Amino acid sequence: MSRAGRQVPEEMLTLDGVSKVYRVGTFGGKSLVAVNDVSFDVGDSEVVSLIGESGSGKTTIGKMILHLTSISSGAIRFNGVDVSRLNGRARKEYYRHVQGVFQDPFSSYNPIFKADRIFRTIREEFFPKIDSHEWNEKIDSSMRAVGLNPDEVLNKFPHQLSGGQLQRFLIARALLLDVQFLVADEIISMLDASTRVGVLNLLAELKSRGLSILFITHDLSLGYYISEKSVILYRGCVVEMGPTEQVYHHPLHPYTKMLMACVPRLGMKWECGEIEVTNPKVKQPDLPSGCAYYDRCPVAGNKRDCSTSPSLVEVEPGHFVACWRQTKQES
Amino acid sequence: MSLQVKDLTVYYQTLRGEVHALESTTFGIADGEIMGMAGESGCGKTTLGQSLIFLHPPMKLIKGGVTLDNKELPIGDMERMNNFRFKKVSIIPQYAMNAMNPTRKIGKMVADLLKSRNVDFKSLLPELKRRLDLVKLSYDVLNMYPIELSGGMKQRMVMVLSTMLNPSLLIADEITSALDVSSQKAVSEMLVQFRDRGYCKSVIVITHDISVLYQIADTILIMYAGQLAEKAPTDVIVHSSQHPYTKMLISTLPEVGVRYVEKQLAGIPGGPPLLLKPPVGCRFRERCPLAFEKCLEKPPFVETEKDHFVACWKAGA
Amino acid sequence: MAQPRKQNEALYFMRRNAKLQIGVAIVFLFIILALVGPLLTKYQPRDYVAPSAQPPSSEFWFGTTSFGEDVFTQFVYGLRSTFLVGIVGGGLGTLIGILIGFTAGYRGGIVDEVLNMLTNIVLVVPSLVVLLIVAAYLEVRGLVFESVYIALFSWPWAARAIRAQTFSLRSRDFVDLGRLSGMKPLKIIFTEIAPNMMSYLLLTFILQFGGAILTAATLDFIGLGPTEGMSLGLMMNNATTYSAIMLHMWWWFIPPGLAITAIVGSLYITNVGLDEVFNPKLREM
Numbered sequence: 001m002s003r004a005g006r007q008v009p010e011e012m013l014t015l016d017g018v019s020k021v022y023r024v025g026t027f028g029g030k031s032l033v034a035v036n037d038v039s040f041d042v043g044d045s046e047v048v049s050l051i052g053e054s055g056s057g058k059t060t061i062g063k064m065i066l067h068l069t070s071i072s073s074g075a076i077r078f079n080g081v082d083v084s085r086l087n088g089r090a091r092k093e094y095y096r097h098v099q100g101v102f103q104d105p106f107s108s109y110n111p112i113f114k115a116d117r118i119f120r121t122i123r124e125e126f127f128p129k130i131d132s133h134e135w136n137e138k139i140d141s142s143m144r145a146v147g148l149n150p151d152e153v154l155n156k157f158p159h160q161l162s163g164g165q166l167q168r169f170l171i172a173r174a175l176l177l178d179v180q181f182l183v184a185d186e187i188i189s190m191l192d193a194s195t196r197v198g199v200l201n202l203l204a205e206l207k208s209r210g211l212s213i214l215f216i217t218h219d220l221s222l223g224y225y226i227s228e229k230s231v232i233l234y235r236g237c238v239v240e241m242g243p244t245e246q247v248y249h250h251p252l253h254p255y256t257k258m259l260m261a262c263v264p265r266l267g268m269k270w271e272c273g274e275i276e277v278t279n280p281k282v283k284q285p286d287l288p289s290g291c292a293y294y295d296r297c298p299v300a301g302n303k304r305d306c307s308t309s310p311s312l313v314e315v316e317p318g319h320f321v322a323c324w325r326q327t328k329q330e331s
Numbered sequence: 332m333s334l335q336v337k338d339l340t341v342y343y344q345t346l347r348g349e350v351h352a353l354e355s356t357t358f359g360i361a362d363g364e365i366m367g368m369a370g371e372s373g374c375g376k377t378t379l380g381q382s383l384i385f386l387h388p389p390m391k392l393i394k395g396g397v398t399l400d401n402k403e404l405p406i407g408d409m410e411r412m413n414n415f416r417f418k419k420v421s422i423i424p425q426y427a428m429n430a431m432n433p434t435r436k437i438g439k440m441v442a443d444l445l446k447s448r449n450v451d452f453k454s455l456l457p458e459l460k461r462r463l464d465l466v467k468l469s470y471d472v473l474n475m476y477p478i479e480l481s482g483g484m485k486q487r488m489v490m491v492l493s494t495m496l497n498p499s500l501l502i503a504d505e506i507t508s509a510l511d512v513s514s515q516k517a518v519s520e521m522l523v524q525f526r527d528r529g530y531c532k533s534v535i536v537i538t539h540d541i542s543v544l545y546q547i548a549d550t551i552l553i554m555y556a557g558q559l560a561e562k563a564p565t566d567v568i569v570h571s572s573q574h575p576y577t578k579m580l581i582s583t584l585p586e587v588g589v590r591y592v593e594k595q596l597a598g599i600p601g602g603p604p605l606l607l608k609p610p611v612g613c614r615f616r617e618r619c620p621l622a623f624e625k626c627l628e629k630p631p632f633v634e635t636e637k638d639h640f641v642a643c644w645k646a647g648a
Numbered sequence: 649m650a651q652p653r654k655q656n657e658a659l660y661f662m663r664r665n666a667k668l669q670i671g672v673a674i675v676f677l678f679i680i681l682a683l684v685g686p687l688l689t690k691y692q693p694r695d696y697v698a699p700s701a702q703p704p705s706s707e708f709w710f711g712t713t714s715f716g717e718d719v720f721t722q723f724v725y726g727l728r729s730t731f732l733v734g735i736v737g738g739g740l741g742t743l744i745g746i747l748i749g750f751t752a753g754y755r756g757g758i759v760d761e762v763l764n765m766l767t768n769i770v771l772v773v774p775s776l777v778v779l780l781i782v783a784a785y786l787e788v789r790g791l792v793f794e795s796v797y798i799a800l801f802s803w804p805w806a807a808r809a810i811r812a813q814t815f816s817l818r819s820r821d822f823v824d825l826g827r828l829s830g831m832k833p834l835k836i837i838f839t840e841i842a843p844n845m846m847s848y849l850l851l852t853f854i855l856q857f858g859g860a861i862l863t864a865a866t867l868d869f870i871g872l873g874p875t876e877g878m879s880l881g882l883m884m885n886n887a888t889t890y891s892a893i894m895l896h897m898w899w900w901f902i903p904p905g906l907a908i909t910a911i912v913g914s915l916y917i918t919n920v921g922l923d924e925v926f927n928p929k930l931r932e933m
Binding site: 267 | 590
């Protein structure tokens with residue numbers, strides 16, 4: 001459902017009713033809805049966490065923003081311009097401003113080439129006429145911006161560098177262009193604890209210099225550390241979104257509440273109680289026609305209500321929930 | 332002591348030489364203790380876990396020994412270990428979910444496994460059913476193929492399987508890493524229940540996620556680059572640790588309640604050393620803010636207070 | 649462009665792999681023979697040079713045929729054409745396989761489906777029957793024709809293997825990164841994917857090479873080979889037609905038969921050896 005009719009200033013990146021549907025089954029008869037009518041936006045110099053577990057569609061959303069996967073329906077707008085379907089030159093121009101970094105640092109590099117080859121590719125594709133001196137200066141300032149020592153990391157193969165260095169390298173690559181928006185898809189989940197924080201701090205620093213980041217993760221504490229706004233995804237639908245502090249400290253959706261209760265925290269034990277377990281039946285490709293969380297929801301209302309998909313309703317300023325129980329309470 | 336590990340040293344044979352994955356590790360676990368083993372990549376926790384049950388090439392036992400329930404555990408001898416595996420020592424391996432043969436029904440697989448250990452499946456069936464109840468799996472699971480179960484269900488099935496013969500020592504290797512947050516909680520709590528009901532005596536929980544250990548472990552063993560850094564009860568490790576690495580590690584963990592704008596966390600600069608030619612003495616000294624000349628000599632793993640072991644010349648500084 | 653460490657590692661294993669060494673040595677031997685052999689003989693394959701059906705002697709190392717032709721001369725000239733068919737037929741087959749495999753593997757979707765269908769059709773068509781029909785119309789056939797024909801029917805095997813590999817490489821993050829860098833698909837295929845598959849392409853070529861030789865020998869044996877020239881399969885054809893077995897003229901059919909077996913067999917052994925070198929999991933440490 002689009003938010004047409006509301007007067008909102010154009011944010012840097014807006015997703016408007018975006019969906020992704022895959023054809024599955026023999027002869028493509030059935031359809032699998034990976035992303036279902038997702039809308040949210042990211043403003044200037046803002047870090048938004050996209051939080052979801054496996055199967056939530058968060059990576060698919062990242063890929064759609066990066067045009068690595070096509071959009072089935074809906075629209076994505078970048079600085080007000082519709083960029084849902086781009087080809088050729090327009091797409092390349094888009095990549096000057098929007099880039100991505102992925103989860104596995106070692107998979108992001110071609111193992112048979114040196115790591116800094118990724119810089120050369122950028123030069124060939126985007127700065128074909130730049131002269132060497134100017135280019136080397138650009139690389140230098142990029143590297144320093146991400147906290148890498150050029151003498152230590154240039155001219156080496158990926159396996160000679162650590163995961164943290166490789167991720168910083170990728171961020172440096174994005175900085176070589178004129179990036180305004182970065183999609184960070186689980187970029188630190190494969191790093192060691194002691195290096196994670198360094199990269200995380202780097203992202204926060206870049207944000208204060210004007211970069212907007214979509215921080216995709218399943219780790220709630222990381223999202224809390226770094227983002228202003230959080231969007232909670234479940235099975236392709238946005239169930240709750242709003243300012244991070246609000247969502248974490250006053251979760252409204254049953255799924256969000258469950259997440260907050262189950263995340264293991266240092267210094268706080270899990271609440272004792274019955275071991276709740278769900279034994280899902282074999283995954284169904286079709287999305288249930290009602291609320292996606294219905295079969296696991298401990299507070300599901302009467303079947304008639306929850307059998308229609310709830311829409312996102314603003315319960316507090318900036319804090320949206322998609323749950324009939326909440327909106328019923330409201331009214 | 333239920334498990335006693337003495338001076339265990341295990342290297343990996345590679346083309347380029349020997350990787351010193353585990354160096355002179357000595358520690359003990361009491362009966363009924365759930366010990367978490369935590370550390371970053373390359374610390375040796377998986378090597379240690381594997382050595383206790385399946386020390387196979389390219390791993391090589393250099394020296395050291397293990398006793399379980401006051402009897403020697405012949406970890407260096409693959410043949411003799413067969414009598415201990417599954418009965419005295421059992422493991423829930425990493426990616427256990429993929430450990431089940433996809434072409435066999437689960438019940439058949441269980442029967443085969445028990446038969447290979449000379450245990451009659453039928454006689455254990457009632458006990459098996461009781462345990463399936465505990466992990467909230469229905470008996471129908473025995474008639475299904477692995478592909479019909481979800482990740483969390485498979486993990487629980489493997490847990491039941493690994494503890495069928497009530498081993499003295501259970502090694503759980505990264506059993507929650509690949510699970511969703513709710514399954515993580517369920518599986519971790521089940522592990523505790525298994526111990527409480529005596530399905531296993533002592534448990535080693537290998538993971539990189541210390542917050543999970545905080546929830547379920549009695550003690551935590553922190554490892555770094557193949558050496559033991561610190562072992563203490565969970566609360567002590569988290570709130571009053573004495574090893575500089577432990578202190579820095581705990582402080583790098585972002586927690587819900589900590590935001591960048593309020594308090595910037597600091598990582599540990601640098602990276603773990605390569606273990607082909609490991610540094611002499613304490614392997615953390617290159618990154619340690621408290622390092623001094625004595626650190627060139629490897630500090631011993633000593634008990635500084637009751638049940639609290641630290642390997643650092645400046646313990647408590 | 650390959651990592652020096654990986655190259656050294658590969659060379660290290662190559663030097664120690666017995667299968668690879670033996671296989672390469674045998675094939676090499678025959679190649680030398682094919683190159684040098686014709687220089688050692690002053691005759692042409694079809695020359696009448698000696699009394700017929702002579703066993704090997706110091707003058708005619710491999711003896712003579714029922715028609716008094718020097719078997720050794722036929723052998724070495726036959727070797728030449730055998731290797732030629734291998735290279736041209738195998739090479740062309742690999743090339744077509746690469747083109748189709750890369751395209752299908754990278755593009756996926758409808759392109760993949762169409763190319764898959766094409767591959768399956770070519771696999772299903774009975775190449776022998778088609779050749780019989782074609783042969784009826786083409787009275788004169790050369791070596792090039794045979795090579796091209798073999799290539800046209802053997803590429804599906806290469807295409808399938810390459811498509812599978814491309815599929816798996818395509819999902820790797822560095823390909824996505826290439827797309828994010830604005831690289832065109834063709835550039836990605838040739839600069840990112842192909843270099844990673846070099847060992848695989850080599851293995852595919854060796855298989856195609858061996859396969860082409862074997863197919864050519866078979867075709868020649870049943871008389872569907874080139875109408876001119878000499879080849880090992882043709883020698884075997886003649887030998888059988890003129891009852892060499894019954895007349896105990898072993899020197900006529902054993903050299904070509906042995907040669908084909910040895911060459912094709914060695915190529916396959918080389919392949920297995922190379923596979924062990926490139927795929928660490930197959931190595932015994």
